[in-house]
């Protein structure tokens with residue numbers, strides 16, 4: 001049980017900067033998920049917390065203690081790897097107890113911990129088997145068990161589910177959520193999968209090119225992305241973006257207009273005439289029956305039917321495509337002209353620097 | 364299989380069979396003739412021993428008139444100790460050179476790879492002088508030292524290749540588990556190197572066991588001779604005792620064949636791993 005504090009953390013390999021001034025405060029017992037595009041430095045950050053890679057600058061504190069110079073085992077962490085990294089020549093029991101020998105855990109205590117972890121992860125039957133005789137899901141549970149028996153203050157997961165098939169991923173995800181509820185330990189979890197991030201996280205950290213773009217609760221990121229990157233990254237299919245300009249400002253309202261959509265009034269005080277903006281609307285918030293200020297028109301080009309919803313790819317007058325998610329049995333047909341409308345609270349506006357423009361709608 | 368494929372596989376097999384006969388033939392000839400009387404060795408060298416020509420006279424003479432058992436145990440001691448040291452130091456050096464970046468590590472790797480290219484016999488005179496001034500002349504220790512130096516570069520080279528194939532996550536997991544670095548090497552890495560170690564073991568043992576040169580220049584008494592050197596005493600300038608020579612040679616072949624058979628399964632795994640993913 002411990003909090004984790006990262007201050008001004010930097011990592012450079014020669015001339016390339018992999019992490020750039022990362023600051024993060026993680027509460028005791030919190031489940032934090034790191035997401036971001038491939039190569040943005042998620043694994044690097046996790047490995048630096050673990051102590052497997054050294055920092056080029058900055059501090060890491062675990063449970064209030066500066067751990068910069070401590071070896072991984074002295075930091076009170078346990079890491080679960082994407083490749084499971086089970087010791088191939090040791091059976092499941094040995095895999096779990098191997099590390100405990102070196103950290104001064106007496107044999108009786110080792111057995112108790114293994115028994116408990118095996119019960120929690122349903123590994124009792126598998127204790128004498130070797131990793132090569134286990135399925136992917138079982139291996140992943142053993143890897144998690146090996147982390148649990150260390151009774152770490154902080155768990156670190158690096159894409160633990162990405163080698164599993166879809167069904168197993170869902171069930172293991174639920175298991176990890178349960179585990180967090182039972183153990184109440186601090187968890188830092190790296191994933192590519194948005195659903196994993198949204199469902200598991202207390203807070204999500206969105207990273208891009210070695211920097212943290214936004215930290216927040218899953219729904220906060222979804223409903224109020226702080227910048228264009230987060231807006232485009234969270235949500236699937238991705239948010240539609242429309243170029244726009246401020247036409248006039250009158251009494252705390254700015255008139256927003258641009259190619260392809262109908263001009264509308266935005267209750268924002270910070271805007272000036274002539275500002276360039278980007279308007280963002282999520283596909284699932286564009287509907288045919290909605291009532292709202294934002295309306296965009298076009299010809300349906302392609303329809304993807306998923307069952308519970310359909311994605312309509314619509315070509316605007318200015319020849320750009322956007323996506324709308326249409327619910328219900330009445331799917332649009334290609335060639336059809338459609339007007340799609342979004343409610344005021346679902347319209348996101350970003351300034352020229354890509355930062356969110358706060359409006360009265362946010363309140 | 365089409366006719367073309369069959370012809371192809373047949374020709375490949377013909378080449379392989381011819382090669383095998385070429386390689387195994389002389390050895391079979393030696394072993395076969397070691398069980399024959401002298402007249403039969405010369406009379407019909409290609410015939411198998413039969414009731415009239417069978418004789419163990421060679422073996423009797425070897426055991427009676429020479430220190431063959433001493434030679435044998437000398438060979439065994441030198442070969443096994445050298446092998447053990449080459450494997451231990453080779454694996455440790457390979458691990459250090461692939462796993463840790465330290466000042467001079469690249470230069471050290473380069474220096475060691477030079478050892479693969481330069482034959483150690485070039486340094487015979489210097490080695491002889493060195494051993495003499497170290498008081499190691501005519502000892503098995505001298506042989507062991509030379510053979511370790513001879514075997515190390517290649518074993519480091521081969522083992523480095525294998526160590527690079529071990530997933531990095533494994534040692535990271537062990538580090539997170541709190542396993543000390545030496546234990547990571549001996550209990551996580553070394554067990555996974557088994558096929559590679561078998562390969563290196565065979566490549567190390569065979570030239571050491573068969574070596575004549577260094578026993579010839581570094582040992583001078585019966586108590587330190589090895590088998591290959593011991594056999595020479597039956598090869599006279601005027602008369603050669605072929606029964607004894609062939610018997611001694613047959614016995615000298617035996618351990619290498621045994622080791623090869625024992626390690627061959629691991630060896631094949633070692634030679635082909637990496638080739639097949």
Ligand SMILES: Nc1ncnc2c1ncn2[C@@H]1O[C@H](COP(=O)(O)OP(=O)(O)OP(=O)(O)O)[C@@H](O)[C@H]1O
Pocket residue numbers: 013016018036037038039040041042043044045192
């Ligand atoms: N040893 C190294 N030397 C140089 N660059 C490195 C090294 N290790 C990682 N990098 C670089 O650091 C960046 C971040 O890598 P990292 O593995 O943290 O990405 P990631 O966010 O985990 O990506 P993914 O989602 O694909 O796992 C990458 O651009 C990578 O090329």
Ligand SMILES: [Mg+2]
Pocket residue numbers: 042043044
């Ligand atoms: Mg990664």
